[in-house]
Amino acid sequence: MERILITGALGQIGTELTLKLREKYGEGNVLPTDIKAPEDDNLKGLPFEILDVRDMERMKGIVSEFRPDTMLHMAALLSATAEKNPQFAWDINMVGLMNALETAREYDLKFFTPSSIGAFGPSTPKENTPQVTIQRPTTMYGVNKVAGELLCDYYFEKFGVDTRSVRFPGLISHVKEPGGGTTDYAVEIYFEAVRNGAYTSFIDKSTNMDMMYMDDAIDAIIKLMEADPDQLVDRNAFNVTAMSINPEMVANEIRKHIPGFTLDYDVDPVRQGIAASWPNAIDASEAKRQWGFQPKYTLEKMTETMLEAIRNKK
Ligand code: VAH
DSSP states (O other): OOSEEEESTTSHHHHHHHHHHHHHHOGGGEEEEESSOOOSTTTTTSOOEEOOTTOHHHHHHHHHHHOOSEEEEOOOOOHHHHHHOHHHHHIIIIIHHHHHHHHHHHHTOEEEOOEEGGGOOTTSOSEEEOSSOOOOOOSHHHHHHHHHHHHHHHHHHHHOOOEEEEEEOEEEOSSSOOOSOSTTHHHHHHHHHHHHSEEEESSOTTOOEEEEEHHHHHHHHHHHHHSOGGGOSOOEEEEOOSEEEOHHHHHHHHHTTSTTOEEEEOOOHHHHHHHHHSOSEEOOHHHHHHHOOOOOOOHHHHHHHHHHHHHHHO
């Protein structure tokens, strides 16, 4: 990976990914794109291209000009948004992915796109969910993610495109807030803890989901993309996670720093239903074994880091 095009660069992952890759691979070797221009400070002023991933012609045009060797395709609608408008989700998530894979095939690009724990469903084993298991999700997002995993495998097998992917858990970060995800409570809770000392969770107290701090997610992308292809059996997609947590666990950790923090609940049936259909804790041992995945952030360390970073924003 030397010269990198990123789609969905203004999203929660794309923003930090762009900044980190510019540092690591050189400013001129990373081109962020998104459907609209940057408005906030993070990517403002950097070289940037507007790209709607449904427009394959423009995508190919940008690639033929920038000449990357790798595409990191991050543009997607998250689970709760996708449930509100499933047809639109199919367009962005599936038509966008097909266009990106076709572009990667034509221009011989290495290719990464994230799958998610959303690719699992109610019939998947809930604890220690294996790498290869039942995948019958009940959300449009999950349908898109399973189809995406298979499509990426197909492009590898059929056309030799070097596709790689992970199943991300909920990602927690402070640079850019997520939008429209079921796991977003685990980001909001930190912002609200610092700003108001209180949070009302839309996810119920004992609902466990896998989570990971953004630095570990970005390291995972880089590590997987740099891995020797001969080591990879499960290319699309590897289970990765750092912790299985619920709102009460996060609140207890926050109280070590903000003793008066209060948490109450106003459970959203749609997002709670999505969360209940996902695993409680997935098994990431194949990612560890095949390419050395090793997250550094525990709940304790992540909580300290998040609270400090958000305080410094004020
Ligand atoms: C969502 N954060 O909540 C995403 C994710 C782990 C789930 O892919 O939709």
